[in-house]
Amino acid sequence: MRRRKQAIGLITLVVTVLAVYLVFMYAPVPSNVRDLPEVQKILYFHVSAAWIGFLAFFVVFVASILYLKSRDRKWDVLAASSAEIGVVFTTIVLLTGPIWGKAAWNAWWTWDPRLTTTLVLWFIYLAYIVIRNSAEEDEKRARLAAIFGIIGFVDVPIVFMAIRWWRTIHPVVFEAGQVGLTPKMLTTLFVSLIAFTFLYLYYLLLRLDIAKAKLELAGIKEKLRAKF
Numbered sequence: 311m312r313r314r315k316q317a318i319g320l321i322t323l324v325v326t327v328l329a330v331y332l333v334f335m336y337a338p339v340p341s342n343v344r345d346l347p348e349v350q351k352i353l354y355f356h357v358s359a360a361w362i363g364f365l366a367f368f369v370v371f372v373a374s375i376l377y378l379k380s381r382d383r384k385w386d387v388l389a390a391s392s393a394e395i396g397v398v399f400t401t402i403v404l405l406t407g408p409i410w411g412k413a414a415w416n417a418w419w420t421w422d423p424r425l426t427t428t429l430v431l432w433f434i435y436l437a438y439i440v441i442r443n444s445a446e447e448d449e450k451r452a453r454l455a456a457i458f459g460i461i462g463f464v465d466v467p468i469v470f471m472a473i474r475w476w477r478t479i480h481p482v483v484f485e486a487g488q489v490g491l492t493p494k495m496l497t498t499l500f501v502s503l504i505a506f507t508f509l510y511l512y513y514l515l516l517r518l519d520i521a522k523a524k525l526e527l528a529g530i531k532e533k534l535r536a537k538f
Contacts, residue, residue, distance in 0.1 A: 328505070329501045349410055358505070360400075366510060367392075374460045386456065387525075389455070389456065395510060427469040438455060
């Protein structure tokens with residue numbers, strides 16, 4: 311496990327450095343945003359962070375189902391760890407989006423369907439974390455969180471499809487039959503997605519190590535209480 315984490319950490323570092331180079335040195339700036347080239351670069355981080363949010367919450371969804379079926383604590387720990395990471399990256403989405411929106415729409419925030427559903431998604435998984443810390447009994451807490459994690463995932467496809475179902479000013483990068491990016495921009499975006507994916511995996515391994523240490527510490531404390 312230690313070697314695996316080190317390997318993933320090294321790959322994460324290499325791919326992240328490559329992604330940063332591509333974003334700022336390789337990817338061209340579209341002609342319609344030449345007055346604000348730095349703002350356009352947010353695209354690669356904004357979209358990649360959104361992808362990790364979706365991925366993290368999907369892991370919560372699957373792990374929650376597996377926990378309810380097996381009552382195996384490892385799935386509960388995995389779901390909790392992934393949810394925390396997903397909230398962090400969704401926060402990045404909500405912070406980078408307004409910066410881009412201010413330059414493109416001259417407004418920090420609009421109640422656009424994509425923005426609104428993303429904000430709802432953020433609140434859902436904040437509530438998930440609160441639920442995990444509210445119940446006193448571990449089993450009850452894990453069960454409630456698992457149910458909430460499964461139900462909450464319903465908003466993920468809604469966020470993804472919002473710009474296709476409703477009228478919106480949010481740009482659509484990928485449409486049926488066409489991509490709104492040049493080949494160089496598309497390459498940069500894919501490398502950024504890969505970099506963020508490895509970053510998610512590395513953070514997940516770190517978070518699982520912390521969770522394992524907490525469980526071991528709780529077990530030691532329980533033995534000490536029983537002994538004395």
